[in-house]
Amino acid sequence: MQTYRNTKQRTRILEVLRSTDTHPTAAWVYDRLKFEFPSLSLGTVYRNLTILEEQGSVVRIASGSTFDRYDAVVTPHPHFRCLKCGGLYDTKDMSQDAISYPEKTASGHLITKMVLEFHGTCAPCLEKRPASGEMKI
Amino acid sequence: MQTYRNTKQRTRILEVLRSTDTHPTAAWVYDRLKFEFPSLSLGTVYRNLTILEEQGSVVRIASGSTFDRYDAVVTPHPHFRCLKCGGLYDTKDMSQDAISYPEKTASGHLITKMVLEFHGTCAPCLEKRPASGEMKI
DNA sequence: TCAATAATCGGAACGATTATTAATAATGGA
DNA sequence: TCCATTATTAATAATCGTTCCGATTATTGA
Known part of the structure; x- marks a missing residue:
């Protein structure tokens, strides 16, 4: 059983998602945070969105053959x-x-x-x- | 204005789709027809599925970040x-x-x-x- | 039949996502 | 507090469904 740790990146990703109702994509979240975390990696955003989804903090909205979107309103x-x-x-x-x-x-x-x-x-x-x-x- | 032509490939793709209720993927349709058309290209299947969708003969069911599926029940x-x-x-x-x-x-x-x-x-x-x-x- | 052009084939290109790896940092216990 | 453990990160490579490209072929209307 995996225990989750609290990281600044994950915390901010969730906060950013909660601050908008535009159902952002992973890339949008990445663009929004890369100034705050200059070394942020897009892979980190993807992995954390998946973890947040596992935790039930976020919902993934599939759009088939285009980018997925995420919603913090669960x-x-x-x-x-x-x-x-x-x-x-x-x-x-x-x-x-x-x-x-x-x-x-x-x-x-x-x-x-x-x-x-x-x-x-x-x-x-x-x-x-x-x-x-x-x-x- | 673009006029559509009738091709054996497109006709068979639609027939195959109408013969099942499993909501196939493009790859499934391709596998099903590549013996009948040994030189069939996967790109042809994709293009024709898009055309059939334009014509209203087929409905695309998106599944986000996995393969799309198609349904001949419109x-x-x-x-x-x-x-x-x-x-x-x-x-x-x-x-x-x-x-x-x-x-x-x-x-x-x-x-x-x-x-x-x-x-x-x-x-x-x-x-x-x-x-x-x-x-x- | 013949010209116009849509459609095909094969493969390369594309874009979103995932996996890999070594380095880093959060956590719990001594 | 310090240390060992191990989840997390960053960078990049790889994956995979899908689309695009150029040359060739086939359908269509005249």
Whole structure:
């Protein structure tokens, strides 16, 4: 059994993650901390994010074939993903608390977590484009 | 505007995908077809899966930092993902049809699709492990 | 049939993540 | 407090899924 030690790096990585709601990537956290720890390594960020996930302090949000994102809000909540820019947002007006599901599926799979996502075009990307049709000239 | 052509490879890729409910990866499809097309390239499989997705014949299921999977059932339906083995299953007993959501979020994001996943331990993985506690010896 | 060009093949390139290694530093006990 | 233990770090190499590239081939509409 592995015992975790407290390091400045890990502490700050969690603090940085808790200070934003932008669901950062490992690289974003690294950029944010490399001035504070000039010798910080990207591998350290990755390893600590994995450890923080094991500890339940952080949730990993997979995005398939692009970079993963991390969220320090571990309470289950839905996300909105923009298919144009890849942005990931919280949807504060929506909740998944009311959706109930069984402990096991009919096939006997044990459910421990429900993940709900909405996909589409985010408000900033909508503004960049004409109301309908293709961009002209 | 790009026009699509019909190729044997693309046709067979879609057929193979429609012949299974295992949500295959690109590599799985490639293995399945490389005897039929000895000179088949993995890049061709990837490109065609992307084209089939553009055409709406196939849905990509992202799995973050592991291989993506593809589903020829394009009707929205929830999936179960095993966190032990990475397996992806349909949950035939569950549906997401009853869950309603607005066209736009409060922040103005345009929603075009809802993705619902259940995570946990699948039945085969449950059987491999003792009912509770850690594996002994 | 023929020209235009989309699609293929093979391999190289890419980017996010993980593994490796030696050096460093946090921890618990004497 | 000092020391031994060992988790953690930094730097870099390696991995792996996926995409891109150039030359060739195949499909399509005229």
